[in-house]
Amino acid sequence: MLGPTASGKTEMAIRLAQHFAAEIVSVDSMQVYRGMDIGTAKPTVLERNGVVHHLIDVAEPTEEFTVARFRSLGRQILDETEAPALVITGGSGLHFRALVDPLSFAPTDPDLRGELEGRETGELAAELLGADPGAAALVDMANQRRLVRAVEIYQLTGETPSSRAASAAAEDVRRYVPEIGFEAVGVDPGSGLEARVDVRLREMREGGLVDEVRSLAPRMGRNARSAVGYREVLSALEDEISMDEAFERAAAGSKKLARKQRTWFQRDPRIRWIPWIDDPDHRLGRILETFD
């Protein structure tokens, strides 16, 4: 069950899991961090209602938890679980695909990457194009991060964007042919999204988000610090902006995030979208119908 933030996925997923006696696998890039609870809208133990949740709290905020690691942990869960069914739910599109699709992540090397990051974009582009004239069609040459990664992969493995794109697995990824079987439902956030984001943020603030960020701050790495809600409150705690301003920006950030998530999921042809329905029982019924 996929969909943007504040679309009510969490509660629906838990009810769905109970219906099928299933366990939940979260595909969320930030709920993986221990201690980042309120701001990521992580379900509490109480809310989980006895349903086992995987891929939540599997990393320290100091770490830079990567999608590759997410995939390897996730596949291990899929392989080893004894649950009769799994409900995969979340809003991180790449993480979802890393879990169900044949994505294969090339190795990485922090030193090499550090070195490449210090180089001129034009130089990187020239090196890549020298090795692979077709790279321009596959790599966004304006995106330094992508360029660095492409050159990193080339230097580490000799693989070029073209050679990687030519694999059978890459073709399956492009065609959305999964590695594991699943049924996907997308929950449309509906026109009330903005209002729900505002309400949820207010609840997070009242629920102690500021204290959570304050106590977590010394332990938050680059990744964790970039989470919506956290980065804004961090700026306020560092006196760059007021706390009210921080929450206003966080609201805009959440809406933007929801947009990006929608953009990602909307082109996945495997997802069947259900319209927003206010009543949770009715909504659950609609989701179950879709699975039938």
Next chain:
RNA sequence: GCCGGGAUGCCCGAGCGGCCAAAGGGAGCAGACUGUAAAUCUGCCGGCUGACGCCUACGGAGGUUCGAAUCCUUCUCCCGGCA
């Protein structure tokens, strides 16, 4: 009351006679996406238009000029100093 500073597009903010529908950022909209992905990047972003183009715009009103967001006068409102 006097002296000085300021009012710019949804917001912040540069411009200080022509190259200005007006830098830049934010927000908004659309999109990309295989080891940072809640990241990173791309396009659009006053109105009308497919486009050429036309219209409306830089607090209000006048004026100077071939030409004004930019200069002058005056009015309104903010901010700092002196009374």
